[in-house]
Amino acid sequence: GENVEQHPSTLSVQEGDSAVIKCTYSDSASNYFPWYKQELGKRPQLIIDIRSNVGEKKDQRIAVTLNKTAKHFSLHITETQPEDSAVYFCAASIGNAGKSTFGDGTTLTVKP
Amino acid sequence: EAGVTQFPSHSVIEKGQTVTLRCDPISGHDNLYWYRRVMGKEIKFLLHFVKESKQDESGMPNNRFLAERTGGTYSTLKVQPAELEDSGVYFCASSRRQGLDEQFFGPGTRLTVL
Numbered sequence: 001g002e003n004v005e006q007h008p009s010t011l012s013v014q015e016g017d018s019a020v021i022k023c024t025y026s027d028s029a030s031n032y033f034p035w036y037k038q039e040l041g042k043r044p045q046l047i048i049d050i051r052s053n054v055g056e057k058k059d060q061r062i063a064v065t066l067n068k069t070a071k072h073f074s075l076h077i078t079e080t081q082p083e084d085s086a087v088y089f090c091a092a093s094i095g096n097a098g099k100s101t102f103g104d105g106t107t108l109t110v111k112p
Numbered sequence: 113e114a115g116v117t118q119f120p121s122h123s124v125i126e127k128g129q130t131v132t133l134r135c136d137p138i139s140g141h142d143n144l145y146w147y148r149r150v151m152g153k154e155i156k157f158l159l160h161f162v163k164e165s166k167q168d169e170s171g172m173p174n175n176r177f178l179a180e181r182t183g184g185t186y187s188t189l190k191v192q193p194a195e196l197e198d199s200g201v202y203f204c205a206s207s208r209r210q211g212l213d214e215q216f217f218g219p220g221t222r223l224t225v226l
Contacts, residue, residue: 001170004154006154034214034215036217042219043115043116043203043217043218043219043220044155044203044217045217046214046215046216049214089154089155091155098143098145098160098162098167098168098207098210099145099157099160099168099171100145100157100215101154101157102147102154102155102156102157103154104152104153104154105152105154105155
């Protein structure tokens with residue numbers, strides 16, 4: 001089955017700096033890659049996703065890149081703010097299968 | 113629209129007892145998923161319903177876990193008898209379409225087995 005590895009497990013940055021979280025996946029059939037943000041005590045929420053037919057997607061301060069050949073994808077957050085502090089999960093899924101396979105999560109702390 | 117809701121938010125039970133978790137998906141979402149996060153590890157897939165049918169239950173750990181979705185609306189996940197390793201946060205998620213579609217998560221049920 002699919003295996004997703006996520007690094008780093010914890011990340012601490014200064015406000016205004018950039019943060020990068022990296023994930024690799026094993027199943028070349030995976031074609032949908034969502035990223036979820038879980039703030040303390042709240043539910044995971046989708047922040048950005050990318051499908052395998054594109055290599056990069058950007059939404060304001062958040063961007064995701066996908067390298068299908070290397071089977072890895074990354075989340076980039078620029079100009080980080082304290083409210084970006086949360087646990088971030090990457091996931092991979094095969095379009096017609098439905099279920100998502102998640103990484104272990106990255107705890108991001110943005111210091112003011 | 114109302115989000116995915118789960119009940120209870122917390123449950124503390126003793127080993128050997130039974131617990132039933134409930135999930136109410138977003139109205140109109142045929143796809144309902146159960147996930148579990150144990151000890152700060154990954155959010156692990158348990159099973160997937162399409163309406164009232166089990167599409168994929170490959171993630172169910174063993175036969176102590178029973179999920180139902182009668183009528184294709186809300187779903188229940190029963191653990192009987194509970195073991196210590198069942199402790200964790202159980203998430204429910206729903207989506208309108210299967211596959212390339214956002215899954216909306218519920219707030220989770222934190223289960224502690226003593």
